[in-house]
Amino acid sequence: xxxxxxxxxxxxxxxxxxxxxxxxxxxxxxxxxxxxxxxxxxxxxxxxxxxxxxxxxxxxxxxxxxxxxxxxxxxxxxxxxxxxxxxxxxxxxxxxxxxxxxxxxxxxxxxxxxxxxxxxxxxxxxxxxxxxxxxxxxxxxxxxxxxxxxxxxxxxxxxxxxxxxxxxxxxxxxxxxxxxxxxxxxxxxxxxxxxxxxxxxxxxxxxxxxxxxxxxxxxxxxxxxxxxxxxxxxxxxxxxxxxxxxxxxxxxxxxxxxxxxxxxxxxxxxxxxxxxxxxxxxxxxxxxxxxxxxxxxxxxxxxxxxxxxxxxxxxxxxxxxxxxxxxxxxxxxxxxxxxxxxxxxxxx
Numbered sequence: 001x002x003x004x005x006x007x008x009x010x011x012x013x014x015x016x017x018x019x020x021x022x023x024x025x026x027x028x029x030x031x032x033x034x035x036x037x038x039x040x041x042x043x044x045x046x047x048x049x050x051x052x053x054x055x056x057x058x059x060x061x062x063x064x065x066x067x068x069x070x071x072x073x074x075x076x077x078x079x080x081x082x083x084x085x086x087x088x089x090x091x092x093x094x095x096x097x098x099x100x101x102x103x104x105x106x107x108x109x110x111x112x113x114x115x116x117x118x119x120x121x122x123x124x125x126x127x128x129x130x131x132x133x134x135x136x137x138x139x140x141x142x143x144x145x146x147x148x149x150x151x152x153x154x155x156x157x158x159x160x161x162x163x164x165x166x167x168x169x170x171x172x173x174x175x176x177x178x179x180x181x182x183x184x185x186x187x188x189x190x191x192x193x194x195x196x197x198x199x200x201x202x203x204x205x206x207x208x209x210x211x212x213x214x215x216x217x218x219x220x221x222x223x224x225x226x227x228x229x230x231x232x233x234x235x236x237x238x239x240x241x242x243x244x245x246x247x248x249x250x251x252x253x254x255x256x257x258x259x260x261x262x263x264x265x266x267x268x269x270x271x272x273x274x275x276x277x278x279x280x281x282x283x284x285x286x287x288x289x290x291x292x293x294x295x296x297x298x299x300x301x302x303x304x305x306x307x308x309x310x311x312x313x314x315x316x317x318x319x320x321x322x323x324x325x326x327x328x329x330x331x332x333x334x335x336x337x338x339x340x341x342x343x344x345x346x347x348x
Contacts, residue, residue, distance in 0.1 A: 008037070021076070026154055028146065028172055032076035043071035046081035047088060047342065055088055056095030060102040061157045065091050069155040070147070077147035082125055083140055085342045087147045089200040090115050093339040094148070100334040102161070104204035105152060109236070110164030111328035113152075114205040114245065115145055115175040116312065118188035119198030121341060127177035131316030133247070134176065134208055145173030168207040178312040182253060184263050187312050191338045203245060203310060203336040204328035206235065214320045219256045223266065226322055227273035230302045233284040235326040237302045238276065243336055244303050245325030246270065249315035252322050267306035274302035310336055 011017045017034040021027050033039070044051055044067055051068035067088070074087050094101050094113055104111040117127045128138040136142065149171060152158040164171070180186045180195075188199040211229040213222050226246065236242045248256070248266070256266060279295035281287045303309055308331065315321065328334055 025159060026150075027076070028149055028153065030172075032150075033078050035072045035075040039075045040068065040071045042081045043074055043079070043084045044068070046084050049088075056091040058095070058101050058156055061161065063155060063157055065095065065151060065155055070151055073150040073154055074143075074147040077150050078139070078143040079147050080139075080143075083144050083147075086115075086117060086121065086125070086127075086144050086200055087151075089339050089341045090144070090148050090202055091151065093200055093202045093337045096337045096339075098335045099202060099204065099337045101156075104328040104334050105156065105158060106161040106163065107328065108163050108165045109206075109328060110167040110171070111204045111206060112168060112170035112174045113145075113148055114170065114203040114325065115148065116187060116201040116203065116310075117144075117175070117177040117199075118180070118186050118201065119193070119341070120196060121198035122177035122180070127175070129177035129179040129314045133315045134170075134174075141175045141177075142173050145170075145175030148175075149173065170205070170207055174205070176314060179250070179314045182313050183257055184253070184313060187310065188338060190263065193338070193340060198341045199338050200341060201310070201336055201338040203243070203325070204334045205245060206326040206328070208245075208247065208323040208325050210321050210323045212319075212321045213252070217255050219259050219261050220269070222252050222255060222322075223269050224273060226324060227270050227275075227302075230270065230274035230324045230326075231276050233276070233280060233286055235302075236329050237326050238281060238286055238300060239330060241304050241330040241332060242327040243308045243310060243331055244327050245310040246312070247315060247323045247325070248311065248313050249319065249322045250313070250317050251320045253313045263311050264306070267309045267311055270309055271301060271303060271306040275299045276302075304331065 014034050018031050021032055049067040053067040054064050056065040125140045127140045178186050189195050193199055211225050213225040237244050277296050278298040278300055
């Protein structure tokens with residue numbers, strides 16, 4: 001399989017370098033930090049890797065991701081060396097066969113790679129889990145997600161294979177952390193890791209679908225609003241085989257937790273109520289089949305099981321806005337993958 005071979009280029013100044021990168025199609029359309037040898041080496045030194053270490057691949061495209069390629073694109077994205085372990089682990093996780101990297105990054109559906117950071121490293125690096133969760137202004141979130149996207153552009157063949165009809169803004173950067181200062185188990189603990197482990201979860205996802213419920217303090221009412229959002233026609237989830245992300249904001253979390261709800265009970269409720277009659281799917285053209293009498297009573301769930309909901313708490317302290325994040329295509333083709341940072345990746 002082919003890998004990137006970095007070639008030194010001499011330019012007049014950094015402005016000239018940025019213009020060169022843009023002309024060559026090596027950027028996401030935004031300015032980049034010129035990847036000098038010193039900056040690249042600082043990334044590699046931080047994780048103790050040789051530049052030719054293979055950290056991931058896309059077998060269908062004959063592409064491999066080396067540590068050097070990841071370091072170059074992390075520099076370009078504006079990452080600090082401290083962020084590089086997260087980038088490396090994200091690349092390893094998205095290269096896992098269960099994630100099926102080729103599919104969601106070539107599909108006309110335009111999924112992006114959502115990166116979720118858990119564990120102590122999220123606070124060490126100040127990865128945002130709070131206000132303006134999916135928005136701008138945080139260096140770690142912005143540059144870690146951007147590094148992964150730039151790597152896909154420059155080493156993963158995205159220019160050749162990405163045929164998204166619309167895409168979405170998460171294809172610039174899509175990286176968040178979970179707020180673990182709650183009484184609920186964080187995502188990585190639910191996945192079998194220790195609370196003191198630091199992990200990265202990657203999920204092939206559409207953009208976040210925000211819902212608001214300012215009218216009720218009752219858990220069932222809050223979750224019914226969210227379940228309705230989850231079961232809208234027109235997403236891959238209504239096929240019943242796709243995972244879905246759910247972000248519970250702090251105000252909603254406090255109402256749920258105060259009345260004895262935990263992640264397991266929230267998942268069960270959402271699974272049971274995020275559903276539509278089969279007749280709706282046929283009327284909407286999602287399923288092309290003749291109407292039958294029992295279709296009004298035959299229910300189709302938005303997810304195949306409660307465990308198919310990636311549930312986390314995050315967002316600003318003020319405002320009663322939570323969100324669902326539809327997944328891409330089906331869990332038999334792409335599933336969320338969680339890896340421990342620089343322990344499960346096989347590099348240490």
